[in-house]
Amino acid sequence: MRAVENAVGVKIPKNARIIRNLMHGAQYQHDHIVHFYHLHALDWVDVVSALKADPAKTAALSDNVSNAPWGGVAYFKSVQQRLQTFVDSGQLGPFSNAYWGHPAYKLPPEANLMATAHYIEALRLQAKAARMHAIFGGKNPHPQHLVVGGVTCANDLTADRIAEFLYITKETQDFIKNVYIPDLLAVASFYKDWGAIGGTSNFLAWGDLPLSEKEPESLFMPRGVIMKRNIAGVMSADPTRVTEHVARSWYEGKEPRHPYTGETKPLQEDPKYATEGKYSWLKAPRYDGESCEVGPLARTLVAYGLGRPEIKATVDKVLSTLGVPAAALFSTLGRTAARGIETLVVGEAVQGWVMELVENLKAGDSKIYETWEMPDKAQGVGLNDVPRGSLGHWIVIDGKKIKNYQYVVPSTWNLGPRCAKGKMGPVEEALIGTPVADPKKPLEVLRTVHSFDPCIACAVHVIDPDSNEVYKIKAL
Amino acid sequence: MDKEERAFYEKLEGKGVSRRDFMKFCTFLTATMGLSSSFIPKVAEVFAAPAQRTPVIWLHFGECTGCTEAAIRAMYPWIDQLVLEVLDVEYQETIMAAAGHQAEEQLHNAVEKYKGKFICVVEGAIATKFNGGYGKVAGKTFLQTAKEVCSKAAGVICIGQCSSYGNIQAAKPNPGGYKGVGAALGIKTVNIAGCPPNPINFVGTIVNYLLLGKLPALDDIGRPLFAYGQTIHDNCPRRGHFESGEFVEVFGSKEAAEGYCLFKVGCRGPETYNNCSIVKFNGGTSWPVQAGHPCIGCSQPDFWDKFTPFYQEL
Numbered sequence: 185m186r187a188v189e190n191a192v193g194v195k196i197p198k199n200a201r202i203i204r205n206l207m208h209g210a211q212y213q214h215d216h217i218v219h220f221y222h223l224h225a226l227d228w229v230d231v232v233s234a235l236k237a238d239p240a241k242t243a244a245l246s247d248n249v250s251n252a253p254w255g256g257v258a259y260f261k262s263v264q265q266r267l268q269t270f271v272d273s274g275q276l277g278p279f280s281n282a283y284w285g286h287p288a289y290k291l292p293p294e295a296n297l298m299a300t301a302h303y304i305e306a307l308r309l310q311a312k313a314a315r316m317h318a319i320f321g322g323k324n325p326h327p328q329h330l331v332v333g334g335v336t337c338a339n340d341l342t343a344d345r346i347a348e349f350l351y352i353t354k355e356t357q358d359f360i361k362n363v364y365i366p367d368l369l370a371v372a373s374f375y376k377d378w379g380a381i382g383g384t385s386n387f388l389a390w391g392d393l394p395l396s397e398k399e400p401e402s403l404f405m406p407r408g409v410i411m412k413r414n415i416a417g418v419m420s421a422d423p424t425r426v427t428e429h430v431a432r433s434w435y436e437g438k439e440p441r442h443p444y445t446g447e448t449k450p451l452q453e454d455p456k457y458a459t460e461g462k463y464s465w466l467k468a469p470r471y472d473g474e475s476c477e478v479g480p481l482a483r484t485l486v487a488y489g490l491g492r493p494e495i496k497a498t499v500d501k502v503l504s505t506l507g508v509p510a511a512a513l514f515s516t517l518g519r520t521a522a523r524g525i526e527t528l529v530v531g532e533a534v535q536g537w538v539m540e541l542v543e544n545l546k547a548g549d550s551k552i553y554e555t556w557e558m559p560d561k562a563q564g565v566g567l568n569d570v571p572r573g574s575l576g577h578w579i580v581i582d583g584k585k586i587k588n589y590q591y592v593v594p595s596t597w598n599l600g601p602r603c604a605k606g607k608m609g610p611v612e613e614a615l616i617g618t619p620v621a622d623p624k625k626p627l628e629v630l631r632t633v634h635s636f637d638p639c640i641a642c643a644v645h646v647i648d649p650d651s652n653e654v655y656k657i658k659a660l
Numbered sequence: 661m662d663k664e665e666r667a668f669y670e671k672l673e674g675k676g677v678s679r680r681d682f683m684k685f686c687t688f689l690t691a692t693m694g695l696s697s698s699f700i701p702k703v704a705e706v707f708a709a710p711a712q713r714t715p716v717i718w719l720h721f722g723e724c725t726g727c728t729e730a731a732i733r734a735m736y737p738w739i740d741q742l743v744l745e746v747l748d749v750e751y752q753e754t755i756m757a758a759a760g761h762q763a764e765e766q767l768h769n770a771v772e773k774y775k776g777k778f779i780c781v782v783e784g785a786i787a788t789k790f791n792g793g794y795g796k797v798a799g800k801t802f803l804q805t806a807k808e809v810c811s812k813a814a815g816v817i818c819i820g821q822c823s824s825y826g827n828i829q830a831a832k833p834n835p836g837g838y839k840g841v842g843a844a845l846g847i848k849t850v851n852i853a854g855c856p857p858n859p860i861n862f863v864g865t866i867v868n869y870l871l872l873g874k875l876p877a878l879d880d881i882g883r884p885l886f887a888y889g890q891t892i893h894d895n896c897p898r899r900g901h902f903e904s905g906e907f908v909e910v911f912g913s914k915e916a917a918e919g920y921c922l923f924k925v926g927c928r929g930p931e932t933y934n935n936c937s938i939v940k941f942n943g944g945t946s947w948p949v950q951a952g953h954p955c956i957g958c959s960q961p962d963f964w965d966k967f968t969p970f971y972q973e974l
Contacts, residue, residue, distance in 0.1 A: 553912025
């Protein structure tokens, strides 16, 4: 959408910008909660151990660390009973055959029970939170309200719809403040060693959430590049410096290309995994020839480096609570913490944007769309920072039709393979040096891979240097 | 309320479900499925506490996981109830805790243990060109896995447009030769069409199976009639504007603000079979036409090729 708007030269109205920010902010709130509780937590939380917890001690722990609206002995007893009934049924469903009891699980049973209870609560909370998208976008997933030139939800800019949105974002934010962040800190306190594992070197954020027509100046999550962990030296990020390599990817072509001239021509064959050759469906995106991590950690580091007050204060508070240095941010723990930090900060801002919309409507501006003409020839770029990370779309228009369209998505940046020069992708780099207690049960590898919130069911191939045995770990 | 009934609701409340919420769900679901209200107590029974939960093996192929995301937005029953108390989701790559070899082993064990008894839910299209080489999990092609697992299932439910009809993977030029499950394997499947489908239609299909012991009545392309028996246009709240010749011709116009018919900005409602306007999405919050956006026809086969360019009158 932004790429086409850039190509045709249309500026969207203020209401459209705010509604897009509301949708985007709601996406951060929703998506990160689901990632933390449902796609990442079981790497750290041993559900089976929760059966051994003392509900009274769990209630005390919960009272001590969180402001969750649920708690008390009876509550944790009932959660534990529900879990016990489930286990006793002999049908373990999605909890079957996992790494329960693995020595890398460090939480005491009570913390495991508390986290499991919140895992279940978060399942319901996220379904409610997704209603924010349906209010302006008709449905979630895949909302439909975006058109080139603005948004379409003219009939939803009413007091009751806006109030409904405000109520849900507040309820979601209460969960983030009172449950997600306390859980994150409680779990992290048992895994501080992960503040030195799973880090990468370079970070890219296109930034997003424009607070005015001015970009990138007004982006709430700022744009920038950090090379070699130099947080003090955040550089401006320039989309012309992006190339995609296919030397190690199952595509035709040799030269790295900028997305405007990019090609996506899959090999006309059954692709084979080759350690020395091509081994991935992902291309290898590079910025100035270097691989870059994108996502919550990249955005947080860029905002921190630029001294953005909300992010800086929250990061410093998390670091001091955990008693770890800023260097611990460059890690699996840092990545998972950064996700929580930006959820808190973005989620807090959403309520202000709701009021911005209200004020603008009150002032008599109800415009949500700007008309435009399709030019015969044009090109455009749309830069976004979605929950998973930096996302760029590039379009070339010729004869009023699409001549070329390429997009470089967060998981390509993070999980892409080596480039023509043999430089590793971020996840490849992050996995080096990961301690693995049992190569046949590489829970530790999952922790780092999942911390990137990969948008692919990816095959990670790990070689044990002693036996040279290849273990394939499917990170789901 | 008799004693037994009271015990039943107490049990439900022990699971965090109020009687009112529960009956609201049962009524809603029974209506969605087109069953008479006499079925309401039976629907309630299905969700009470089955002796053995029906095993489900959920396969992911070429897809975006939007259908799993849609499924976890289910309300009444909530997804935690579906997973912990109603169904036995033995294999589901997005939500399962196991990974790697242990996940593969779990799939194998579940298929053998529940042979002929499990429901196979498929999300995603299947690559068929180059021996299925464009789509693999754990070194096995989607095609191989689908053949092995679907042939041992009690029934195959395709959740979403990709597994039903191939969707965007199968749109031109379709380099991997992607197809829906039915077409790739030459079998009959229940197709919960849509990108993604409304979870209520998936849940309704499952309930039909649990309640009546069989899958629901289908149209000629495998879609349950209770959900896909009529077009969007048939039940559209903007239908009156269509009949009166009141159309939106430009987004953002006065006509758009009046909520006129979206036919001239490309609405595919007249050719699209689905119940979006009746049940709506996310607990009845809204649906695309209510949000002022034309229906793109996402539950019709080949809509990417046949219904594009979007935003232009048919």
